[in-house]
Amino acid sequence: MDEPAEIGRRVQRLRGERGLTQRQLAQPDYTPAYVSTLEAGKVRPSETALRFLAGRLGISFEELATGRPAGLATALRLDLTDAQNTLATGTAREAARHFGRLLAEAERLDLTDERAEALLGLGECALESGALTEAAGHFGAAELLLSGEPLPRRARAVRGRAVVHLLAGELRYACYLLESAIDALNAGGLGDPEALVLLYTAVIGPYLDMGARTRAAQAAELALALAPQVGDPALVAGMHRQVARTFLAEGRTADADAALAKAQAVYGQLRLRKDLALCHWMRGYVRAQHGELDAAERELRCAREMLAARRAALYTAQVEVELADVLRRLGRHDEAVELVSGLLEPDAADGGVDAGAVHAGGAHRLLGLIAQERGEPEAAEEHYVRAMSLLERSGADGDLADVCRLLGDLLRRAGRTEAAMDAYRTGLGHRAAAPGTTTLGPAPASPHPAAVRAGGPETRPLPAPR
Structure with missing residues (x-):
């Protein structure tokens, strides 16, 4: 509803256009003095009064209250x-x-x-x-x-906003935004189930990328507990897709595949092409973990084709890293190198945002593995060092620790013991704390118990820092 002065001017104009006096407009429910006061902007009219006047003027309540035609x-x-x-x-x-x-x-x-x-x-x-x-x-x-x-x-x-920072490689800030919102939702008692599921689902990815598996698993558990209260099937499907990642981190590949099948069925029914492509991507990853490399390649190529058709540049690049790793494991090194050759530097063209640091780091890690398998230790070392630099500035501690291990093993086999020890220490520095503790702030609060329906999974608080 507009301010009283604006409404008053509108009533006066419409009354004049219709040739009505203040008395004629006011009768039988109001007085001419009330209409005069209203037109002068000295009183805020009630909804009842505006509905009456709108009827007398022959327009809708919405048009009189806001100046916009109804509908x-x-x-x-x-x-x-x-x-x-x-x-x-x-x-x-x-x-x-x-x-x-x-x-x-x-x-x-x-x-x-x-x-x-x-x-x-x-x-x-x-x-x-x-x-x-x-x-x-x-x-x-x-x-x-x-x-x-x-x-x-x-x-x-x-x-x-959190997803923007996640894709830019700013994992800690993405977690901060999501955790702050979760805490604020839960602080007053009952949080909104749909909002909480949206936020718990969104925080799973950055938690896993940072090596905070405990927090990721509990965020997934809390989202699953609230899911029966969510009416949006696409939101629930997205939750299952992210929960599958926590199952994979725990080695529960059958559960991950089942969760992805649920999500894929919903995305197919709703014709959500991008989300369906992301399901093919995740299923390709699951197949790769099972050693089913031919099936993994089919799933990942399908995802890549669908995402490239939509010009989803960052998602396409991430799938290409996964696909290239499958090709490497199949012994098709040249194809793998060609696939990731354009991903070696983060794309900073978009207003200076350091976009894609995580998958650029993944591409260098992959090329390091290929160089090792080809017997090129110097090239492998260069790629591992570049991967460490990219991953360190993104905050992807889990991936960084893995690259430190690969570099340490490479240096140790070359007899460079001190350098290998330095690489291992760097990796330990990103693994020394229990997952999901000191690399992050205090864990977000769990929902109020009443926010989870009776009979739902029991919830536990996310781990506090040690």
């Missing part, structure tokens, strides 16, 4: 749904054009909620295209627009 907001929300469908089934570029038009319309009509939805959609489009600076701007603008709203309403914007 515009509803039509815009329907168009936003169409844009979301375009993002799910078409290309990010096409969806971005759609969201951009809707953002301009929402701004013209001064519709805050619809502006925020359009900005969130533009953020998702930019994420998929790998334009991280642009994505951060859209998510930040949406969060600012919703700053006066309850935190559950802002959860998608927070999650979007």
